[in-house]
Amino acid sequence: YGIPFYLQYLAHWPEYFIVAEAPGGELMGYSATALMLCMFTVMGKAEGSVAREEWHGHVTALSVAPEFxxxxxxxxxMELLEEISEKKGGFFVDLFVRVSNQxxxxxxxxxxxxxxxxVLEYYSASSGEPDEDAY
Structure with a gap:
């Protein structure tokens, strides 16, 4: 995703952005976007129906640097994101994950x-590879 995508999430759901930092101040997480490197560790949002006032949390991205x-x-x-979702009135948290990411x-x-x-072909592939399914 590009920077506008992340900025939109940050503007709408700032409480769902959590960064983990090592004791020395080193960031332990990062997003998949090179330009956002070391900014976000877990990113989520609230989803649901305004009319029915039913909400749930959604994990958009979770990444931990290999050395951590x-x-x-x-x-x-995940525990922190679940707590935030519960405080906001969410009744569950969901996510998508690549089928290949065992x-x-x-x-x-x-x-x-x-x-x-x-979900068939949820993740777009690059360089001629087939799209990948998600759970």
Whole structure:
């Protein structure tokens, strides 16, 4: 995604942006966009129906720098995002993850998430590769 996408999220849902920082001030997370490198660790939003006043949280991006993985950081960031969603009146949190990303799929399952459905060709591929499905 480009910078306008992230800025729109930041403007609408600033409370859903969480950054993790090492004791020395080093940022431990980053987004997939090179221009946004080391700015965001977890990014989410609220989704739902204004008419029915039904809301839920949605994890848009979660990333931890390789040197800080396997420390429980992703689980803590998810916990914080879930708490924010609950305080805002959300009754669940959802997300999409690449079918091929078994490390992430397993982590989310350990955190209590389950596969609700498969969304065919959710992720656009580059350089002639086929699009990828998501859970």
């Amino acid at each position: 993985r396997r420390l429980g950081l992703a689980a803590k960031l 490390v992430a799929v397993n982590m989310y399952k350990q955190l209590g998430y389950s596969v609700y459905r498969t």
